[in-house]
Amino acid sequence: MSRIGKKPVPVPAGITATVDGQKVTAKGPKGELFFVANDEISVALEDNAVVVQPRSATKDARSKWGMSRTMVENIFKGVKDGFERKLEINGVGYRASLQGKNLQLALGFSHDVVYETPAGITIAVPKPTEIIVSGINKQQVGQVAAEIREYRGPEPYKGKGVKYAEERIVRKEGKKK
Template sequence: MSRIGKKPVPVPAGVTASVEGQKVTAKGPKGELFFVANDEIALALEDNAISVTPVNETKDARSKWGMSRTMIENIFKGVKDGFERKLEINGVGYRAALQGKNLQLALGFSHDVIYEPPQGITIAVPKPTEIVVTGISKQQVGQVAAEIREFRGPEPYKGKGVKYAEERIVRKEGKKK
């Protein structure tokens, strides 16, 4: 039994939710998102909360049960508050700047890397060594942060590169003479 899936998802104040078959739509102050559940999951809106139940007790249905509930909870949080992911840049001469809406990164290459964010994502650079990615879709914010980190991931010897703010780099010892 899914301990996460058993709990109904409460609809937060300021958010309107509707269930039409397998589709859950949420509208809030930040925007509108939807989630389409698998056919093995039953959705019901009752008492200002959405309950998620598996249609049958197969392993496949039970595996999608908790995930569906979490996805619905994430769309509610996204349209109400939004999501953000912070990245840090470490290294001499490594820096970030905004060029209009695009992100310009100097990461030790012979050229600057220009990253154009997708629609619905906002990138801010409060300091030249800090990047903040914000949006209403948790999946999209995480994907954009991963793509930025991929340009120059942190290396274990000096810790240079782009890393998540909460990430801890396990350092390695260099060569011995």
């Protein structure tokens, strides 16, 4: 029995939720999102809460049960508050700036890297060494942050590169003489 899946997802104040078959739609102050549940999962709106249940006791249905409930909770949180991911840049001469909607990164290459911001995502650069990626879709925010980090991931010797703000770099000892 899924400990996460058996809890109903309460619909927060200020959000309109509708369930149409397998599709859960949420409208809020930040926008509108939907999630289509797998056919092995049943979704229902009861007492201002979304209840997610497996249709059968198979291992496949039970494994999708908790994930489906979490996805519904994430769309509610996204349309109400949104999601954000902070990135930090470490290294001499490494910096970020915004050119219109595009992110321009100086990461030690012979040229600057220009990252085009996808629709539904906003990127802010409060300091040249800090990037904030925000949006209503948790998966898309994480994907954009991962793509930016991928240009120059943190290296273990000096810690140079782009890293998540909460990430801890395990440092290695360098060569000895």
